[in-house]
Amino acid sequence: MVMVLHKKITRTLLEHKAQYIGSILLIIISSLLFTALNISGVNIQDNLAVFRVNNVVEDASFITQNKIDNVAELEEKFQLILEERKQYDYKFDEQATLRILSETKKVDKYAVVKGHLLQKSREILIDQAFAKAHDLDINDELMLENNLFTIVGFMSTPDYIYPLKSVSDMLKNPETFGVAVIAKNDFSKFQNGLTFYSVKFLDSNKSQFKNYLTRNNIIINWLDKEDNNRITFVDGDVNSAIQMGRILPVAILILTILLVSIILWRLLKTEYTEIGTLYTLGYRKKEILNHYLSYPLIISLVGGIIGTIIGLLLVKPMIELFAAFYNLPVITTKFELTYVVLSLFLPLAFLIPSTIFIINRILKKPPLELMRGGGNKVKINFIERRLHLNRFRFSTKFKIREIVRNIPRTILMVAGIAFATMLLLVGFATKDSMDYLIEKNYKDIYQYNYDYIFNTMQFSDDIGGEKLNLAPYTSQEFKNGEKTFVIYGIEKDASLITFTDQNGNKLSLDQTIITKSLADKMKLKVGDRISVENKLNEKKFSITINKIADSYLADVIYMPLDEFNKLNDLPKGSFVEVISKEWLNIDESILLSYTSKEDIINSYNILIKPLRYMIGVIGFTAFIIGLIVIYVVTSLVIEENKKNISLLKILGYQQRELYSLILNSNTILVIIGFLISIPLLFVSLEQYFNAITAEMNFSFPVKLDEINMVIGFVVIILTYQISKFLNKGKINKISMVDTLKSKAE
Amino acid sequence: MFLELTNVNKTYKTGDVSFKALANINFSLEKGNIGVILGPSGSGKSTLLNVIGGIDITDNGAIFVDGKDITELNDRELTNYRREEVGFIFQFYNLIPNLTVYENVEVAANISKNPMKVEEVLDAVGLLDLKDRFPKELSGGQQQRVSIARAIIKKPKLLLCDEPTGALDYNNAIEILKLLTDINKKYNTTILIITHNTAISGIANRIVRLRSGEIIENKYNDNILPAERVEW
Numbered sequence: 023m024v025m026v027l028h029k030k031i032t033r034t035l036l037e038h039k040a041q042y043i044g045s046i047l048l049i050i051i052s053s054l055l056f057t058a059l060n061i062s063g064v065n066i067q068d069n070l071a072v073f074r075v076n077n078v079v080e081d082a083s084f085i086t087q088n089k090i091d092n093v094a095e096l097e098e099k100f101q102l103i104l105e106e107r108k109q110y111d112y113k114f115d116e117q118a119t120l121r122i123l124s125e126t127k128k129v130d131k132y133a134v135v136k137g138h139l140l141q142k143s144r145e146i147l148i149d150q151a152f153a154k155a156h157d158l159d160i161n162d163e164l165m166l167e168n169n170l171f172t173i174v175g176f177m178s179t180p181d182y183i184y185p186l187k188s189v190s191d192m193l194k195n196p197e198t199f200g201v202a203v204i205a206k207n208d209f210s211k212f213q214n215g216l217t218f219y220s221v222k223f224l225d226s227n228k229s230q231f232k233n234y235l236t237r238n239n240i241i242i243n244w245l246d247k248e249d250n251n252r253i254t255f256v257d258g259d260v261n262s263a264i265q266m267g268r269i270l271p272v273a274i275l276i277l278t279i280l281l282v283s284i285i286l287w288r289l290l291k292t293e294y295t296e297i298g299t300l301y302t303l304g305y306r307k308k309e310i311l312n313h314y315l316s317y318p319l320i321i322s323l324v325g326g327i328i329g330t331i332i333g334l335l336l337v338k339p340m341i342e343l344f345a346a347f348y349n350l351p352v353i354t355t356k357f358e359l360t361y362v363v364l365s366l367f368l369p370l371a372f373l374i375p376s377t378i379f380i381i382n383r384i385l386k387k388p389p390l391e392l393m394r395g396g397g398n399k400v401k402i403n404f405i406e407r408r409l410h411l412n413r414f415r416f417s418t419k420f421k422i423r424e425i426v427r428n429i430p431r432t433i434l435m436v437a438g439i440a441f442a443t444m445l446l447l448v449g450f451a452t453k454d455s456m457d458y459l460i461e462k463n464y465k466d467i468y469q470y471n472y473d474y475i476f477n478t479m480q481f482s483d484d485i486g487g488e489k490l491n492l493a494p495y496t497s498q499e500f501k502n503g504e505k506t507f508v509i510y511g512i513e514k515d516a517s518l519i520t521f522t523d524q525n526g527n528k529l530s531l532d533q534t535i536i537t538k539s540l541a542d543k544m545k546l547k548v549g550d551r552i553s554v555e556n557k558l559n560e561k562k563f564s565i566t567i568n569k570i571a572d573s574y575l576a577d578v579i580y581m582p583l584d585e586f587n588k589l590n591d592l593p594k595g596s597f598v599e600v601i602s603k604e605w606l607n608i609d610e611s612i613l614l615s616y617t618s619k620e621d622i623i624n625s626y627n628i629l630i631k632p633l634r635y636m637i638g639v640i641g642f643t644a645f646i647i648g649l650i651v652i653y654v655v656t657s658l659v660i661e662e663n664k665k666n667i668s669l670l671k672i673l674g675y676q677q678r679e680l681y682s683l684i685l686n687s688n689t690i691l692v693i694i695g696f697l698i699s700i701p702l703l704f705v706s707l708e709q710y711f712n713a714i715t716a717e718m719n720f721s722f723p724v725k726l727d728e729i730n731m732v733i734g735f736v737v738i739i740l741t742y743q744i745s746k747f748l749n750k751g752k753i754n755k756i757s758m759v760d761t762l763k764s765k766a767e
Numbered sequence: 768m769f770l771e772l773t774n775v776n777k778t779y780k781t782g783d784v785s786f787k788a789l790a791n792i793n794f795s796l797e798k799g800n801i802g803v804i805l806g807p808s809g810s811g812k813s814t815l816l817n818v819i820g821g822i823d824i825t826d827n828g829a830i831f832v833d834g835k836d837i838t839e840l841n842d843r844e845l846t847n848y849r850r851e852e853v854g855f856i857f858q859f860y861n862l863i864p865n866l867t868v869y870e871n872v873e874v875a876a877n878i879s880k881n882p883m884k885v886e887e888v889l890d891a892v893g894l895l896d897l898k899d900r901f902p903k904e905l906s907g908g909q910q911q912r913v914s915i916a917r918a919i920i921k922k923p924k925l926l927l928c929d930e931p932t933g934a935l936d937y938n939n940a941i942e943i944l945k946l947l948t949d950i951n952k953k954y955n956t957t958i959l960i961i962t963h964n965t966a967i968s969g970i971a972n973r974i975v976r977l978r979s980g981e982i983i984e985n986k987y988n989d990n991i992l993p994a995e996r997v998e999w
Contacts (some may be wrong), residue, residue: 417877
């Protein structure tokens with residue numbers, strides 16, 4: 023008996039195919055994003071975790087004044103793994119540096135992505151991105167300092183997952199920097215290599231070990247894993263992909279619930295008499311409920327299955343893309359069944375309960391009332407009753423009443439537009455925010471062109487440039503426990519770093535200045551006093567914040583150089599960093615690293631290239647979602663007004679007047695949706711950026727250029743116009759004769 | 768003659784089945800007269816009203832309204848004809864439920880070149896005090912008055928009424944008939960009413976009886992009754 027009723031489902035679906043296809047498309051997008059982002063994200067996380075464990079990622083790396091000769095003894099004494107390492111920055115060409123690392127056996131062990139392990143002398147493994155950027159392949163030969171090496175493979179190493187030349191850099195650029203590994207014995211061929219150590223603690227002996235080193239040696243540089251962008255950056259990115267994979271699909275599903283609920287509500291309203299008839303024929307409530315549940319069931323299953331399959335097909339390419347972007351080996355790829363099941367189940371979990379709620383409300387009505395189409399009488403809601411529109415033109419009144427007569431439909435329209443606009447603008451805002459970060463910092467604040475960091479403390483005035491001293495510090499006065507940041511000592515009359523406060527007033531450098539990103543994270547304001555501890559020598563002191571600089575690029579504090587040296591018991595005038603407008607001829611053997619501003623800008627330009635594609639893909643998705651929502655809402659407006667349109671035609675309304683009255687009634691909602699989306703975008707992006715940069719040493723201020731806002735508005739209006747155009751045919755098809763015969767809607 | 772139909776035919780086809788809704792219809796009505804078309808369900812009276820109102824088209828024949836053959840008009844001209852020259856009154860009022868009484872009348876005024884004032888028309892149909900109500904807050908008779916107000920605000924030459932009292936009780940029906948005859952007198956509006964209620968023909972100058980799409984009777988009414996005296 024019930025099966026006969028089900029024959030009606032296909033016919034109804036076909037009759038209103040645009041609305042149901044729209045709903046299915048939204049679920050496809052939702053399931054696709056959920057499956058693809060979560061499974062690839064979790065796979066990358068798993069790969070990362072396995073890689074870090076198997077290849078023993080360091081807990082810290084450090085440089086000492088004197089060579090450590092008693093490695094085995096220290097390993098035993100402090101329960102740790104310690105490995106002496108060497109690095110040499112080879113000038114590959116005018117632009118590029120290839121950092122040659124010595125092969126490791128205990129900590130930060132390399133993994134071969136392609137090719138084979140180092141087996142004999144004069145073999146070299148390089149990172150794949152650098153190889154690709156410089157047209158290098160396996161079996162190619164490289165002449166390094168008059169020694170011919172053969173590339174035997176591509177490798178990843180856990181301490182260079184995100185290959186940054188300097189640990190304080192933010193942007194990788196394989197065109198200018200890459201890493202390579204050679205056998206330890208081959209390293210003797212390079213004269214000016216830097217010796218450093220990587221350590222993995224097997225027990226919580228970090229403090230004791232550092233104390234020992236401070237007493238028996240001098241720690242020149244100490245870098246914890248947590249402060250090492252080369253190791254930690256990838257975590258933030260994977261987490262953001264996974265977060266995106268949870269927020270976006272759920273937001274789309276909420277939109278879909280609204281959409282499907284309204285469509286089904288509309289369907290049920292037009293079928294009151296049929297439902298009443300089925301009741302009187304002896305159908306049970308459960309049977310009728312089951313029949314109407316078939317609609318969301320079909321929509322959810324079709325959308326869920328298609329979306330999940332496409333999502334699964336995207337997992338492998340996404341993992342490979344991610345692994346290639348980060349220098350990661352793909353060890354395993356698992357099609358996480360949990361996420362597949364969730365991807366199929368989520369649309370059902372969202373749509374079925376909401377549909378049951380709607381159907382139950384209708385099935386509560388007595389059969390006789392349903393038979394008479396009783397519940398079908400038009401209700402005038404309280405907003406409509408309270409509207410006083412006498413001063414408006416008729417068309418304005420009509421449109422306002424159209425908006426307020428169906429509040430869920432109006433909410434769907436505004437929410438759909440706001441969501442689509444946010445999605446559309448999120449790419450633009452990300453790019454604008456990054457542009458701002460780079461432009462503001464590298465053009466307005468940091469006016470030097472070259473930055474040199476020394477591997478030992480310097481005292482000479484002959485080096486040139488402006489001198490800085492620095493050391494990593496921790497403070498316990500952070501909401502999440504401990505916060506690590508760098509404190510710089512800067513010369514009072516330095517001219518190559520110019521800070522301004524939030525009002526644009528220039529700040530003098532004879533005071534303690536904190537960057538806005540660090541002040542925000544630590545919730546510090548001017549006048550606050552904080553206790554800090556030097557991570558190199560564990561020396562503690564307190565400082566008072568005099569000014570907050572409008573800078574987000576780094577979580578740092580600046581204080582006068584003399585004061586810095588005094589507080590750290592360092593000789594007056596000592597420094598480890600020099601910045602300069604001009605190139606300084608400094609012996610590379612005393613340098614830990616040097617960076618040019620040009621490199622940073624180039625790196626940035628390369629990094630944002632994929633962002634343009636991302637903006638395009640997200641923008642297209644937003645366009646599709648916007649089109650679906652506007653099209654379905656507009657077609658609902660037409661359906662609800664079918665009889666009115668018929669009447670207006672009889673009264674002599676011309677086509678364009680009908681289009682204007684019916685199709686343009688949503689224009690104001692599109693504008694409201696767009697306007698709401700801007701502050702919503704700022705708030706949500708700020709939260710999102712804060713979440714992903716919480717553990718990083720910089721912040722992202724949310725920026726969106728006016729021109730991109732205008733582009734967003736134009737795209738949304740274009741979407742609206744297209745959906746209106748597609749709906750014109752529906753208005754034209756409404757007959758004047760047929761609907762006049764019906765008693766009720 | 769103000770309204771003149773000559774050899775009007777209309778056949779509906781559904782697949783292989785064809786149905787003759789109007790067969791060789793000929794009748795006329797003078798300006799300012801009231802005509803009543805009588806007939807049972809399926810007799811073709813609604814089709815007749817629709818073709819005279821420019822909602823539907825004939826297969827052949829001519830329909831002259833105020834000297835203009837509307838069967839020669841294209842879609843746009845037909846729209847203008849409905850917009851300026853014809854007023855419609857329907858059995859189930861066909862008001863827009865989410866517009867107030869005032870706004871429902873304004874629907875027609877909005878597109879008319881020279882409409883009367885909404886307040887004036889509402890006053891004429893006795894609904895000025897209820898202008899801010901919504902249709903569902905009115906009785907059937909009151910709703911039909913709104914429908915009449917909407918029809919006459921543009922000062923139509925021809926008022927077409929499709930079972931105007933069909934959904935009303937006797938008292939309300941008489942009130943509506945009285946209103947229609949008042950309008951007829953006051954504005955000299957030609958009115959054509961279709962109904963299955965033979966009693967209503969008492970108010971008509973001309974009575975046309977249809978059966979199966981054909982005219983079986985077409986006569987002048989020599990004994991016109993005032994609306995108040997119509998009984999059934």
